[in-house]
Amino acid sequence: MDKISLTVNSKKYQLETDPETPLLYVLRNQLELNGPKYGCGYEQCGACMVLLDDKAYPSCRIPVSVVQNRDIITLKGLGNRDKLHPVQEAFLEEQAAQCGYCLNGMLISTISLLKENPDPDRAAIDEGLKRVLCRCGTHSRFIKAVEKAAAKSRLR
Missing domain, CATH: 3.10.20.30 (Beta-grasp domain)
Incomplete structure (x- = not known):
């Protein structure tokens, strides 16, 4: 030790x-x-x-x-119940989770992506999330949530 x-x-x-x-x-x-x-x-x-x-x-x-x-x-x-991170807010608003097991990876990957590329297009979002597997098939909601989070970040 x-x-x-x-x-x-x-x-x-x-x-x-x-x-x-x-x-x-x-x-x-x-x-x-x-x-x-x-x-x-x-x-x-x-x-x-x-x-x-x-x-x-x-x-x-x-x-x-x-x-x-x-x-x-x-x-x-990232945030807490009183003040969520903008990415957490966007995922919540888009109901971008089903079972939730991959949610940690999706949120963390989204934050990493947006720090590197604050205005990603669809191809960049796909690339940014590709290392996280979701067996529930909620990728379309994840993509909408990333787009919403990017828009929120631009407004701040």
């Missing part, structure tokens, strides 16, 4: 863990942040996405030692 320093949702943590432990396990089991989900364990489904320095990354295989000194944002770090 090593001492690992993490900054998650703007809060600093000192943890004792094996440096090879996947970030997802530390987030869920030690920090009790359950936004990122365990999906496939192979970085293929997107359920475990987090923002690392404002870019979406799957957290299920990345060793916790690799993300020291990086800004990690999970779903809990």
Whole structure:
């Protein structure tokens, strides 16, 4: 066990863990942040996405030692019941979820996309969301939500 320093949702943590432990396990089991989900364990489904320095990354295989000194944002770090993030607002307004398992990955990927490209066209949205699998078939609502979130961001 090593001492690992993490900054998650703007809060600093000192943890004792094996440096090879996947970030997802530390987030869920030690920090009790359950936004990122365990999906496939192979970085293929997107359920475990987090923002690392404002870019979406799957957290299920990345060793916790690799993300020291990086800004990690999970779903809990985006907004709260009183003040949702504009992307969360747009997804809620478009009812862009069914079972909700992929929702973490869709929200995180959308935020990453809009930070990189504040006015994405349909092809850019498709590309930005392609790493997140949704088995419920709600992609059309996700696309509408991303378009709405982009419009909201332009207005702020």
